[in-house]
Amino acid sequence: MWLGPEEVLLAGALWVTERANPFFLLQRRRGHGKGGGLTGLLVGTLDVVLDSSARVAPYRILHQTQDSQVYWAVACGSSRKEITKHWEWLENNLLQTLSIFDNEEDITTFVKGKIHGIIAEENKNEQPQSEEDPGKFKEAELKMRKQFGMPEVEKLVNYYSCSYWKGRVPRQGWLYLTVNHLCFYSFLLGKEVTLVIQWVDVTQLEKNATLLFPECIKVSTRDSELYFSMFLNINETFKLMEQLANIAMRQLLDNESFLQDKSLPKPRRPLKNISALKRDLDARAKNECYRATFRLPKDECLDGHTDCTLWTPFNKMHIPGQMFVSNNYICFASRAEEACHLIIPLREVTIVEKADSSSVLPSPLSISTKSKMTFLFANLKDRDFLVQRISDFLQRTPSKKPCSIDREWKWNVADPSSEEVPELPSSSPLAVSPTSALSHQPVSFCAGQVPTASQGLLKLFRRDAEELSGPKGAKEKMKEESWNIHFFEYGRGMCMYRTAKTRELVQKGIPENLRGELWLLFSGAWNEMVTHPGYYTDLVEKSMGRYNLATEEIERDLHRSMPEHPAFQNELGIAALRRVLTAYAFRNPTIGYCQAMNIVTSVLLLYCNEEEAFWLLVALCERMLPDYYNTRVVGALVDQGIFEELTREYLPQLSEKMQDLGVISTISLSWFLTLFLSVMPFESAVVIVDCFFYEGIKFILQVSLAILDANMEKLLQCCDEGEAMTILGRYLDNVVNRQSVSPPIPHLHALLTSGDDPPLEIDIFELIKTSYEKFSNLKADDIEQMRFKQRLKVIQSLEDTAKKSVVRAVSGDIGFSMEELEELYVVFKAKYLMSCYWGNNRAAAARRDQSLPYLEQYRIDMEQFKELFISLTPWACGAHTPVLAGRLFRLLDENRDSLINFKEFVTGMSGMYHGDLTEKLKVLYKLHLPPALNPEETESALEATSYFTEDVTTEVSPFVSELDICLHCESQETQEDKGRRNENGPEKEEKGTSPQDYRYYLRMWAKEKESKKETIKDLPKMSQEQFIELCKTLYNMFSEDPVEQELYHAIATVASLLLRIGEVGKKFSNRPARKSEDCKANNIQDPVSEEESPTSEQSQNSAVEQQPQADHEDKASVDALPEKIQQENHTLGDGSGEGQGSPLQLLSDDETKDDMSMSSYSMVSTGSLQCEDIADDTVLVGCEGSSGAARYGSTIDTDWSISFEQILASMLTETALVNYFEKKVNVLQKIKDQKKVERQFSSSSDYELSSVSG
Secondary structure, three states: OEEEEEEEOOOOOOEEEEEEOOOEEEEEEOOOOOOOHHHHHHHHHHHHHHOOOOOOOOEEEEEOOOOOOOEEEEEEEOOHHHHHHHHHHHHHHOHHHHOOOOOHHHHHHHHHHHHHHHHHHHHOOOOHHHHHOOHHHHHHHHHHHHHHOOOOOOOEEEEEEEEEEEOOEEEEEEEEEEOOEEEEEEEEOOEEEEEEEEHHHEEEEEEEOOOOOOOEEEEEEOOOEEEEEOOOOHHHHHHHHHHHHHHHHHHHHHOOOOOOOOOOOOOOOOOOOOOHHHHHHHHHHHHHHHHHHHOOOOOOOEEEEEEEEEEEOOOOEEEEEEEEEEOOEEEEEEOOOOOOEEEEEHHHEEEEEEOOOOOOOOOOEEEEEOOOOEEEEEOOOOHHHHHHHHHHHHHHOOOHHHHHHHHHHOOOOOOOOOOOOOOOOOOOOOOOOOOOOOOOOOOOOOOOOOOOOOOOHHHHOOOOOHHHOOHHHHHHHHHHHHHHHHHHHHOOOOOOOEOHHHHHHHHOOOOHHHHHHHHHHHHOHHHHHHHOOOHHHHHHHHHOOOOOHHHHHHHHHHHHOOOOOHHHOOHHHHHHHHHHHHHHHHHOOOOOOOOOHHHHHHHHHHHOOHHHHHHHHHHHHHHHOOOOOOOOOHHHHHHHHHHHHHHHHHOHHHHHHHHHHOOHHHHHHHHHHOOOOOOOOHHHHHHHHHHHHHHOHHHHHHHHHHHHHHOHHHHHOOOOHHHHHHHHHHHHHOEEOOOOOOOOOOOHHHHHHOOOOOOOOEEHHHHHHHHHHHHOOOOHHHHHHHHHHHHHHHHHHHHHHHHHHHHHHHHOOOOOOHHHHHHHHHHHHHHHHHHHHHOOOOHHHHOOOOOOOHHHHOEEOHHHHHHHHHHHOOOOOHHHHHHHHHHHHHHHOOOOOOOEEHHHHHHHHHHHHOOOHHHHHHHHHHOOOOOOOOOOOOOOHHHHHOOOOOOOOOOOOOOOOHHHHHHHHHOOOOHHHHHHOOOOHHHHOOOOOOHHHHHHHHHHHHHHHHOOOOOHHHOOOEEHHHHHHHHHHHHHHHOOOOOHHHHHHHHHHHHHHHHHHHHHHHHHHHHHHHHHHHHHHOOOOOHHHHHOOHHHHHHHHHHHOOOOOOOOHHHHHHHOHHHHHHHHHHHHOOOOOOOOOOHHHHOOOOOOHHHHHHOOOOHHHOOOOOOOOHHHHOOOOOOOOOOHHHHHHOOOOOOOEEOHHHHHHHHOOOHHHHHHHHOOOOHHHHHHHHHHHHHOOOOOOOOOOOOOOO
């Protein structure tokens, strides 16, 4: 590559000059190439250990002038070929020009300018984001690509100096972390180590320190464990590795491949050696943490954060913490975790002003909101810049529009004290809550049908209960009063100060009248609802009356959702539940609907109206319980793994017992997926939900630990899983809420597990208190870290399960062993994944549908198949191999969608590896018949169905049988009928067709169904052009075989014999062909005589297999071809069949082997016909005529044909051919060799690599 000219003072140090002219030197690095001795080893080692970017390129070109002692490096290269190309360019383009200059300074200036111009021209087409990367980093990225053979699209994120432990010996080198791979290179005293691992293959990442290894990072795959140590900043490296592995897992889970954020703001000052990708990933990590901490929408991006203090009026203090500013929110988090959290939506902000500074209150900033609350921040380092940023965001915030729309969907959504809503009076600025006043005019989403639930169903279906006026009612009123006092002191709505006091109130239970409001606030669902007015209404309207798999499942589960509650014993509750679940299924088709969503949603509807319940469900499924409700419940399995890990840490005695019983995996899914709603009495479980919306998954985990801890003694004495489940079931059934004012709802689970002795009741508030006392030291950050670790484990486990399922599904019909199938699946999947991140577009990712069976989820296209075929086929045909691969792909692609799944792939491979000579020859034979031979076969379904002129079958099978041909020949109609017929054939015949025809079709259909197993008699005849292609393939196949001369002689003999057989067959086929034409002209159909006339059938086969040409201008050239082909037939063999010697026999010796490949085998390509063009110009002919005579008259070599039996019989006469096709090839060795080839990383300028796997 060309380099921006850099000054070099010691040109001879560590370098050897190989070429020189008056202005340039070409040098080679000592130690590179042959020889070099100890000096070379030391130089190579120093290059790797000391170079700050990568291994030094082994070749370079220096510019020099005669009198100057200063040299300028203008180019470097990783291979002699690359550097020679640059050297030749300089000699051809610059030497003559430079000799004209008189002044040496002018020469140097000219050279430097020319080199800069070349570099600028080369960089013109590069992607714009690469310009953000510092020069040193770009150089390292380029060297990484050359060292590991990575393509242009593989982006380097960062690189680190470290040691890789090979055995007990550390190898100092460089670790490169790219978007899709972990790579390592080391060169130490002549020992070279190269590692490439795909992130999707990583099963575990750990940072630990042992006695043998110092503080190190352990990377585990299914096959190996790798240790890296001696990092300058091990925490940064490990964090980046986690992010990249997480992106890879996300790709496996839901096809979300990595897309760089182009909107990322550029740094105010250049960052040394930090790539744009690294900045992007750092920003993503901060955004995710920010959104999780403050429960913000998924599209919210953090703009920046700064240290400050916040004046808290409730305790008259300045609390130190950090202010976070994003597009739509200003947030504050105190340093002490529970001291104070604050969220200020910019849509609520009215005034931002800088207050006067003082020694007590330096750099204060005052922010006022529509709810008449004022927040005072101080100790801001860069207050002016912060105010400017907030002002910019405020200008972009649509403040007026949302408020007016909010009034439409709910009378009191906007705060009544807001300046925007003067018509809604209020006695107190904080008196109105999101659910304190309810609309009496609900929006009807479907006119004339069941009205929408405009408020919580509990209010509509509350039965008069004595509890409201008794002690429980008094307790409930006290709770409400406590919350009102809290609202008065700490604020109400989104801008409420959230402190330890708030948590205490939540733990004591939220009053029923406030439950919906506080769930919306604590979950963050309120923000999304306010910023998306009318969204739910539109979704409901769009989804009404539409049906799919999700809606069917929803209908099935509607009446199973809290059937014991009166709210869901009537159509109002059922209809509301249906609308919410269906709307969410249409919003997020990836999830659609999952069991357990109905139970959770039904509880949400008891306390919220439909729209609120919908947004709470969005918050649950997409933010608070990520991946819980997808098809494989990955999120629940991940948290189950965390629960097991926490059990080992906090309850070590019980952990081992629970593992032996296998209980944790059973209980945790039902507990986590339904938030205990399905295993606890409703009045108690809803208190768990209160705490969950405030604390998140951390609370569910700590309550689960408290439940196990409370039952530890009984569980330790259990003998089996059933007994343990009974103990836990009875315990949960008797967790009661004595403060509930709602009438008790019978718990179905309790009826099933009740024993003889009434067990002790457990108060839910005591259970919650115990969980905080014993397990409150769980941290949200630690849980996220554990989630990453478990996600790797769970997703890789699911992938292994998928692999076993697929292998079991295909193993019955395939000749490969289970081990071979597993290895082939790994290769097949790797090829698919590579297309996702190295493909030119995202089509590969789009074609993976998670809802499909495992077998259909990974599918590859023709280009990927060709790469696999070339590396794995036992039939290597040199340059002809890709052509053969394309034909096999078309043969396997039965549904014509240009994609094949794993079963189709191994079916094709098995045909080449397994079976006897007959089976392998059958595969080879089919590869030279339509549809395999036709390159346009996959382009459209219409062409596929019209291949056999006017075929009557519903679709064209790649295994064309004699029955298809016979059926076609028997169903020829006049041109008038043909014009009315489509490709669906007999199902859409005219009504006038005789009953005899229908009986005939039914008989033929039954015969096809009976003969499931294809025999060699089912194979259609082969035309002369197809036979020539077969010979060409065999010739290429034998060209690299150890006994190629024997094989050439054998195939020449066989080909000569078969050509004669075909010529003799012409004499017998002419008369029956004419007879067939006469029958068709009279529109006579005689199935019996047709079946009794094999020669007639043979002659028709060769005609029916032809493809109709659409272009009329091609027809004239096609009609002129028979004479030319007839002459070519004389070149191939005896045209008259009278015993003249075949040139093929004469051409089998050494002297004429090459001539044969250029003359007789390339004759099909004469007259501008290419190998693949045979299907267009020679084999496929015009079939536009209205009669059979016209069709046969325009067909080339209609009389010449050969059957598979004849080819097989001829092949069996040659021992060399029999031995070749019956020799065993080990596919595992092929796969191993393929991986070795992939490790031979390219050092050429284009540095392409077919595949890299870990």
